[in-house]
Amino acid sequence: MTEDRTKTGATGAEPERKGERTRRRIMEAARRKFAEVGYERATIRVIAAEAHVDKASVIQYFGTKQELFREAVSWHVPIEELTTPDPARTVDNYLRAMLSSWAADPDSPMAVLLRTSMTSEEAAELLRRHVTKETVERVAANVDAPDARLRAALSGAMMFGIATQRYLLRMPDLAEADLDDVLRLAAPLFRALIAPGSEPGSEPRTEPGAEPGSEPGTEPRSDPGTGS
């Protein structure tokens, strides 16, 4: 099925049937609404209105609401450089990818997934599988400590909590804070969890790093690093 039905002819290679545009518009509206009000309240009628389309079109393009939802939360991880040989760097990548990229796009599939996972068992299952495969296992593989998987899962849960309360629930003190402040306070904790040894005095049974003085979270703002 080659679809080079170009009326323009000369340049070719620009099919983009009109339906594709509509389909994308519906998908975007769906993600927006799913992330905003959750699965149940994001009715087909509401999504259709948001996309300036008839409700029947939504069904025509996606068959059913569940399929629309499934595609709305399907998502391949954009963080290729999540894990590095150096666990300490992994922490920074992880934190920054999760917290910063989210701020840039609050209607991302990830946001949809997190919000709906609390009330939809299907979304919860997707989240479980996705997080376990894409982050827990990858992070755990680079953690040089016992309970590697638990440490990875724990760090993921903590990031989930911070991101959720900051961007979805909009808890006052957390939502109004500067992202840099949040990262400055949080990063050392995650480092202590999944890169033990690089941080002093936070892990009971670790090799003595013997670096006195610096307390996690109270260090002066070093490494601004926020590439805008």
Added chain:
Amino acid sequence: MTEDRTKTGATGAEPERKGERTRRRIMEAARRKFAEVGYERATIRVIAAEAHVDKASVIQYFGTKQELFREAVSWHVPIEELTTPDPARTVDNYLRAMLSSWAADPDSPMAVLLRTSMTSEEAAELLRRHVTKETVERVAANVDAPDARLRAALSGAMMFGIATQRYLLRMPDLAEADLDDVLRLAAPLFRALIAPGSEPGSEPRTEPGAEPGSEPGTEPRSDPGTGS
């Protein structure tokens, strides 16, 4: 079991009319269902069936579904000893109250509030107010560091994440782990966040006061004026 057929002829208070029992049964069923499937899916019919009552009775006792929900999530904090003069102890109380008491009662109003807060703006607002007043401010009052409120909010968000993923989302690695292991790994992090300066594992701190190189400029033991 307790058939309490006391009829008060002369003086005295009402003896737990039969309606009270029914009302309580409805409330319990409502909490169970709200926590289990969220606000929308916990229909009045489902709640009524769970309580072995006609759907009309639910309305008769609570007037409306929103009022039923509001009462289901209303809740006064049982943790009186949350905050102590010693921040390090506060961490333990906080963690254990949030994580352990939850395991004991997954259908608590708190669980209902957390689960529904992701899809109900009303629940989200209740959660914001409640958490800010009852935990963030109380914890922050005992944090001896700059960004006290942010630190408190951050720790709350992290606990929210852990509890949610362990008990509500049931993330494999986190749900299957021993609670003691979770606490052992997590506690130092929270201690570093809201009780900076206390060294974990080295010595059971005897008295707060003489710490080398503590925060300059900030008075220790800030005013407890936010109490009551």
Added chain:
DNA sequence: CGTAGAACTAAACAGGCGTTGATTTTTCTC
């Protein structure tokens, strides 16, 4: 042009929702 097929839409469906008012059953007092 004409016509085929893609894109869109209006109208209706069966079923579930929260809620209501009237009615029946239970419980208590005399």
Added chain:
DNA sequence: GAGAAAAATCAACGCCTGTTTAGTTCTACG
């Protein structure tokens, strides 16, 4: 026992849900 009050139920309402069907408009190419 009779009668009143409380509690529980029945049957229905109006509305909204996801989905279907049949029909209309638009678009591309002979």
